[in-house]
Amino acid sequence: MFRNDPDTWSAAAKLFHWGMALLIFAQIALGLLAVSWRLSPTKLDLFVWHKSTGMLILALLALRLAWRLSHRVPALPLEMPAWERAGARVSHFLLYTLMLALPLTGWVISSASGVPFRIFWTIPLPAVAAPDKGLADQFATIHGWLVSLLALVLVAHIGAALRHHYVKKDTVLARMLPWSPS
Amino acid sequence: MKILLFCAFLAASPVLAADWKMDPAGSRLEFVATFEKNPAPGVFREFDARLAFDPEKPAGGSLHVTVKVTSADMSIPDVNKEIRNKDWFDYAGFPGAEFHSTELRRVEGNRYAARGTLSLKGVKQAVEVPFTWASSGDGATIEGELTLRRGDFGIGLGEWKATDTIGAEVKVKFKVKLKKA
DSSP states (O other): SSSSSOOOOOHHHHHHHHHHHHHHHHHHHHHHHHHHSSSHHHHHHHHHHHHHHHHHHHHHHHHHHHHHTSSOOOOOOOOOOOHHHHHHHHHHHHHHHHHHHHHHHHHHHHHHHHHHOOEETTTTTTOOOOHHHHHHHHHHHHHHHHHHHHHHHHHHHHHHHHHHHHSSSSSTTTTGGGOOOO | OHHHHHHHHHHHOOOOOEEEEEEEOOOEEEEEEETTTTEEEESSOOOOEEEEEETTTTGGGGEEEEEEEEEEEOOOOOHHHHHHHHTTTOOOTTEEEEEEEEEEEEEETTTTEEEEEEEEEEEEEEEEEEEEEEETTTEEEEEEEEEEGGGGTTSSSSGGGGTTTSSEEEEEEEEEEEOOO
16 A cells, blocks of 8 residues: 555555645635735635645645655656656656745745744744744745746646646556556 | 721821822833734833822822823734724724723732723723732832723724634733832
8 A cells, every 4th residue: 555566656645646736726726815815804814724734735745755755656658758757857856846845935924924823723833034024025925936836837747647648648647546556 | 986987087088199100111011912813912112101109008099091002013014004994993093092090909918900991992991900019119110911802992893803813802911110200
């Protein structure tokens, strides 16, 4: 269940992949809603949801990276050209980097804005920066650029997966599907 | 009988309580609201307190406090911009708040209470302000805290009346350094 065969992803890998995919899409929606909502109790709640989900993603990422670095991943199809292999490696590396950088920059924004925050209204999150409006604005800009980059990489990631399935007709997407054999 | 009457007169008559005025440098008036279950502290940078007080005979004394509400500072720029609005403190409509005691009494030891009227955002409410008294040389310090419900004073109107994001209770803490007037 936890080991990847040369051609299949384990149930753990699939759970990480699809669970975090779901969280990341929800997270992008929450973030966009939170910043655009007019100031109201709803806006404050949206921010708590967004920040809490971000911290959840960060915690899951730590587990996922530990898992990923200690397991072999299924091989890419032999006939894949070198540029596609390079593209896959770069985009996966970017996805992991962004999954780390987005929560971390968000954490800095939250701290620098001086607004106290409890994860899901319960666990207080320590500040990683002193209150500083300039710093908060600077990191908000970076956070925004990172999420734009994430959107681009996700389009490439999903586009490539669909191309593997419908154009190249290989098993790259199918073997990650939840109902495929593990 | 005469003695009894004299005693009654003594008890009821205002004693000559000393007059004290505030030393702003050593004094603080803080309030702690809650924001999404977190404490959200603020201060009123400008306020003044006058006390007529004899620690042995508090009954004859009085406490008067004026607060420049517009000097509130919650240290987050966005929040400071918001609290000046009609929904919150309404700086334009109600720039000041006041407390005037009607009765001072000793609770026990160095603990006292000032019963009186608080006027805040156009609302007058009877409140009791507990405080401790500590004198040192020719100065003294009073300290205390009380809890108010922001809804009683219309602080947080409209959708902000809901108390799950911004809590209902606000703790008010003060430390006032006094000099003989």
